[in-house]
Amino acid sequence: MASRPARGALRVLGIDPGLTRCGVGVVDVAPDRSATLVHVGVVRSDPRDPIESRLATIAAGLRAVLDEHRPSVVAVERVFAQQNMHTVMGTAQASGVALLVAGERGLPAATHTPTEVKAAITGYGAADKRQVQAMVARILRLDEVPRPADAADALALALCHAWRGDAAGAASGPLTPAQRAWADAERLARG
Numbered sequence: 001m002a003s004r005p006a007r008g009a010l011r012v013l014g015i016d017p018g019l020t021r022c023g024v025g026v027v028d029v030a031p032d033r034s035a036t037l038v039h040v041g042v043v044r045s046d047p048r049d050p051i052e053s054r055l056a057t058i059a060a061g062l063r064a065v066l067d068e069h070r071p072s073v074v075a076v077e078r079v080f081a082q083q084n085m086h087t088v089m090g091t092a093q094a095s096g097v098a099l100l101v102a103g104e105r106g107l108p109a110a111t112h113t114p115t116e117v118k119a120a121i122t123g124y125g126a127a128d129k130r131q132v133q134a135m136v137a138r139i140l141r142l143d144e145v146p147r148p149a150d151a152a153d154a155l156a157l158a159l160c161h162a163w164r165g166d167a168a169g170a171a172s173g174p175l176t177p178a179q180r181a182w183a184d185a186e187r188l189a190r191g
Contacts, residue, residue: 003038003069006030011038013071014158015062015098016150017079019090020047022058022098023150026069027140029162037140039069040151055097062101074102075161077153078111112160117153120160132156 005011009028016023022045026038043061045054076099079092095111102109112120119125121135133145133152139159146152 005038005070005072006036009036010073010162011069011071012158012162013065013069013074014154014156014161015074015076015095016153016157017077017091017094017098018150019054019058019094020045021148021150022061022094023148023152023154024062024065025146025151025155025158026065026071027155027158027162029159033163035139035159035162037142037155039065040146040155041065042148042150051093055093058094059097059101062098063104066101066105066107071107073161074098074107074109075157076102076109076111077117077157078113110161112157117156117160120163121156129153 005028009030011026011028014023014025014027016025022043023041024043025040028036028038030036043058043065045057047054049057076095079088079095099109099111115125118127118132121127121132121139124131129149133149133156136142136152136155136159137145140155146155
């Protein structure tokens with residue numbers, strides 16, 4: 001049976017794409033920008049399997065999360081250039097699958113860069129992974145940081161998307177200090 005978002009809350013599925021481990025995190029974000037954990041986990045594929053089987057495994061896992069939790073919107077980490085071309089290709093393929101699955105369901109989807117996510121969650125675009133993960137746990141009132149890191153990253157993506165002022169269906173209300181810092185940095189960057 002599918003769970004439902006709390007009344008007035010925006011339910012966001014965050015996806016940290018990866019070919020071996022694809023992080024998934026679902027949060028409900030209320031109009032006052034408070035957030036509640038709904039689901040966190042990873043979809044795994046076996047590196048020994050052929051690429052088409054691995055992508056099909058990821059798609060099936062994402063569809064299962066969509067069926068169970070029924071998000072209103074999907075947020076995916078934007079693929080960026082990395083030193084390891086093999087890694088960036090797998091990430092790009094998993095990202096494409098995530099966007100495809102959202103499209104199949106008619107769900108709006110957005111991509112966010114790691115810097116955008118860090119700025120939204122911590123107020124600092126150059127924050128390290130541990131800082132982001134600690135803030136995710138704090139925001140969601142969790143006793144510990146979700147593991148593996150891909151799962152925590154997916155939650156950060158979902159929170160980032162829900163808190164963006166221009167996001168479709170984004171929560172409205174006063175900005176947190178981190179959100180104000182991010183908005184200021186975006187204004188400066190646009191010149």
